[in-house]
Amino acid sequence: MSFPELTAADILSFQFSSWYPIFSSISIKSTVIRPLSQEFLDYLHSDGVHVPEGSDDLPAESTLSDDEEDAEKSDEDGEIRRFAFPELDVQIRAVISTYGAVFPKLNFSSPKDAAWILPVSSPLKCTSPADVYMLLKSSDFVTHDLSPESVFDGCSSGPCPYELELVLRKWYPVDRSRELRCFVRQNTLLGISQRDTNYYDFLNDEPTQARIVFTVRNFWETNIRARWDAPDYTFDILLTRDLSRGHILDFNPYAPRTDALLFSYESLHALSLTPDSKIEKPELRVIDSRAHPAATSNAPAHQHNMIPFEALSLSSGRDVQEFADAWEEGIKDSLKP
Incomplete structure (x- = not known):
């Protein structure tokens, strides 16, 4: 099984600012901010998680004691670099102010793995610059977008000029059960996969599945097929509550760098070899039981990125109060000369 070769130019066609102007009328309202300063890139590369000065929408008055302020100034003169982005703020x-609230991403990647930073009731909802910075700074996912080397890794041609961009998308509550990833090979819609890894009973209803397949295929043929230049790609879609229409969330390459979710690329390849595949309806795959191998367990997604390893170690075999006491004691020990 072979994949289409990807050039650096091919990869850039999947960055947000490349596809959004074409499909903005059927996507979530979004604003692209660029160019971004080298200092902002330095901030994303820097160690530690800290909020740039002036970004938290709080009064500038200091609440530190004189001794603490002296220590803060000492830090500034030492190894800790302070950042501020007043123009970007x-x-x-x-x-x-225009959208009410936003969720951020960079050229290709969103900080979904850092959603735990903000309230669980409103995942990824940013109402200040500080929220945006904290999500990006706490995410492992967005590091992919920070250098041409990682962005163009595996391409058949050398890197193209690459400019980091900050994307702010209008935030609203999303029912993840209606998020789907669709796979297109040689201008044929082969497969549709549930994106969220939870079991949803309604997705296993046959009439509902038929409606999803009909809507997605009609949406693709009407809105995407003739407007996307390359024959091979994937697209993510959010269906409306009545499953009659959709909104484009993202585009990605048809390549191993893109998660095939409930498919494998081997199974998609087999579908592409089906006789008369161009007139066959795409295959829909969903989590069909709570025992499905891909179904989410009770553990939260991306839990490895939520708390320090030391905290995981200390929590073993302790109740909440015992853990709190042990964590506080550990901090005191670390501060001893």
Whole structure:
């Protein structure tokens, strides 16, 4: 089984600012901010998680004691670098004022793995520049977008000029059961996969599945097929509550770098070899039981990125109060000379 060769130019066709202007009328309202400063890139690369000065929409008055302020100044003169992005703060606040709230991403990747930073009731909902920075700074996913080397890894041609971009998308509650990933090979819609890894009873209803397949295929043929230049790609879609329409969430390459979710690329390849595949309806795959191998367990997604390893170690065999006491004691020990 072979995959289409990807050039650097091919990869850039999947970055947000490349496809969004074409499909903005059927996607979530979004604003792209670029160019971004080298200092902002340095901030994302820097060690530790800290909020840039002036970004948290709080009064600038200091609450530190004189001794603490002296220590803070000492830090500034030492190894800890302080960051501030007043112009970017203004741009972000303007977008938030327009949309009400936003969720951020970079050229290709969103910080879904850092959703735990903000309230669980409103995952990824940012109402200040500080929220945006904290999500990006806490995410492992977005590091892919920070250098041309990682972005163009595996391409058949050398890197193209690459410019980091910050995307702010209008936030609203999303029912993840209606998120789907669709696979297109040689201009044929082969497969449709549930994106979320939870079991949903309604997705296993046959009439519902038939409606999903009909809607997705009709949406693709009407809105995407003739407007996307390359024959091979994947697209993510969010269906409306009545499963009659859709909104484009993202595009990705048809390649191993894109998660095939409930498919494998071997199974998709087999579908592409089916006789008269161009007139066959795409195959829909969903989590069909709570025992499905891909079904989410009770553990939260991306839990490895939620708390320090030391905290995981200390929590073993302890109740909440015992853990809190042990954590506090560990901090005190680490501060001893």
